[in-house]
Amino acid sequence: MHRFALLMSAVFLAACSTGELRLVPAEDWRGLKPDEAASAASFREVSRKIGQEARAQCKRSDRTESCDFGIFVDLDPAAPANAFQTLDDQKRPAIIFTRSMIESTRNTDELAFVMGHEAAHHVLNHIARQSKNASIGAAKFGEAERIRGKGDAAVERAQKLGAKVGVQAYVQDFELEADQLGTIITFNAGYNPLVGAKYFDRIPDPGDSFLGTHPPNAERVQIVLETSRKLGLSP
Ligand SMILES: [Zn+2]
Incomplete structure (x- = not known):
């Protein structure tokens, strides 16, 4: 989840x-x-x-x-x-x-x-971009196995792994991009993103685990702070 x-x-x-x-x-x-x-x-x-x-x-x-x-x-x-x-x-x-x-x-x-x-x-x-990254990863990993002379089952396993790796490569960047634009949307809609981002204080921090889908909360808060400053908001 x-x-x-x-x-x-x-x-x-x-x-x-x-x-x-x-x-x-x-x-x-x-x-x-x-x-x-x-x-x-x-x-x-x-x-x-x-x-x-x-x-x-x-x-x-x-x-x-x-x-x-x-x-x-x-x-x-x-x-x-x-x-x-x-x-x-x-x-x-x-x-x-x-x-x-x-x-x-x-x-x-x-x-x-x-x-x-x-x-x-x-x-x-992001959904389309993520699915493209998955396809590219699957194709690369599958092709590498095929070149090594592996059979269909091994190629298919490699494709599945490649799809995961392809998604993983950008998933944290996507989260930070969404935090940045999300801050702008929140502000333009009449709400305070600096108050809104306090939500991060209460969710578990994924830390910097290699396979984490989300960036560390501190990194996310940083993006919100920077974007808010550009919008003229100060904490
Ligand atoms: Zn997200």
Whole structure:
């Protein structure tokens, strides 16, 4: 499980440990329990503002097929705190928050920052770029095995490993890119990314493990600070 940010392949409403994802559009989210009503109202407001700014950034950058953002809540009560971006079958971007993710944010700035980060992954076309990196890695590793005279099974194993290595090579750069643009989206939507990034203080630090999908939290905070300074914000 990747907390906060999970780049999925271009499969929508696909496999999930508990079966089909059941989603509610952000504008219709009212919470399922009385104590969720307040955070649901915040979520609707943040979704509207971040959605608007994400569309504007997306159209300006013109790197993806669709800028028609959908923002949803995953109804699964057992789903851990997570937010991720994916594409539907028409390549439209979808940002999905689990209920526990919404509950785990402390204010609208944090909610906006997490949403801005996920929106940035789409504006920067990360899913397509990641899948291209996987293909290149698979082709290189597979070809190397073939040249060594290995059979189909060994070539296929090498391709699978190559795909992973190809993704791994850029995954942390993508996270930092998304933090940078996410900071801008958060700010332009009327929220404070410096307050929003406090969310990092509460999530486990992946440190600098070689196979980590996320950069160390300190590196991410640094990007937010630098970008905020350029926007004229100071801590
Ligand atoms: Zn991310």
